[in-house]
Amino acid sequence: MLHIPDKKNIYKDLEIETFSPPKTLHLPLSAFGGDLEVIVQKGERVLKHQKLAQKEGFFGGNIHAPVSGHIGEFIVANGEPFLELFNDFLDEVIDVKHSLPTQISDFIQLLQENGIEGSGGARFPTAAKYNVNEGQIDTLIINGAECEPYLSADYALMKSYANEVSQTLHFIQHLYKIKTIILGIERMHKSLKPLLEKAFKHFNVEGKIKLLPDFYPQGGELQLIKSITGKELKKGTIPSKEGILVSNVATFIAIHNALFKVIPYIFKNT
Structure with a gap:
């Protein structure tokens, strides 16, 4: 791993802005x-x-x-x-309703129907990643380790949407009967830890926030698994077969939108 000087402090605390939609x-x-x-x-x-x-x-x-x-x-x-x-700038929304899934199969269908993909860059279909059985996953890792030296999108999302992430984690933890939930963030972002812990407590998430070294490529799936669990998986290993799932923090916000707001995945790689 490498320690690369970053420039995140220049803009990481700027508020998230919504751009005007193009023609x-x-x-x-x-x-x-x-x-x-x-x-x-x-x-x-x-x-x-x-x-x-x-x-x-x-x-x-x-x-x-x-x-x-x-x-x-x-x-x-x-x-x-x-x-x-x-x-046409009328912003008319299609009327779609659903109830919260009570079965894993219904949850998988919701993920696929809403087009949710991994938001960390790989774009792996989230429905495929979560197509596992109840009790198969021991550890769910939320990837908030945005190790690239200029990126701060995940930091901004965790700062603004800690409750949304936590509410989604509570839902998934109970649906899949997951024992351990760990949200990994780099040590440079330790100011987020109390905010995230408060949200975890509010939504009864049985998990913890883990501070990670400020190294690159800390956010890589296998590197993150090793940093958090100590397990060193071989390249090509499917983590779910080892009882581990990893998702980017932005993916959980996309899942939250689908579950609780009936909004499909209309943003990419936030």
């Missing part, structure tokens, strides 16, 4: 293991959160409209497919 959006149709199938037509008016493309199967997923508007062209840029969407 034209190009939505990526590439997904893990293959491209998505478009299920809307050119010129069709769609509502915000409406499903636009899908891919079935174990590694399946969907994309949804971030805004209401009209479908444009199917575009290929740099070898990657995109779907054009023209914003």
Whole structure:
């Protein structure tokens, strides 16, 4: 591991801002293991959160409209497919309702239907990662170790959405009967520890916050598992087969939106 001087203190405490939506959006149709199938037509008016493309199967997923508007062209840029969407700025949302899942199978279906992917960069389908049996996972690790020297998105999310992360953790812990939950953050972000511990306590999360050395690549899945549990897994090992699941903190916020706000995954790699 390397200790790389960082510049996070320059901007890490800035508030999260919402950008004004653009007039034209190009939505990526590439997904893990293959491209998505478009299920809307050119010129069709769609509502915000409406499903636009899908891919079935174990590694399946969907994309949804971030805004209401009209479908444009199917575009290929740099070898990657995109779907054009023209914003009508009416922000009309499709009416979708669901109840909280009580079975793992229903939870997996919710993850896939809402197109949730790993938000740490790898984009692995979250439904596939969580397709495990009750009691199979002993340790759930939340990856808040944003070790790249200029990134501070996860720090900002933990600071602003500690309650949302904790509420989701409580739900998942009880659904899967997970014994141990550990949220790992770098020591430079130790100011977050009391905030996160308070949120854990409020939502009855049986877990702890672990401070990690400020090294790169601390946020890598296998490195994080070793730092937190002491287990050294070989490259290519599926952590769930060792009783471990790892998800980025932004992924838990995406799951929270789907569970409690009925909002699909309309942001990528926050």
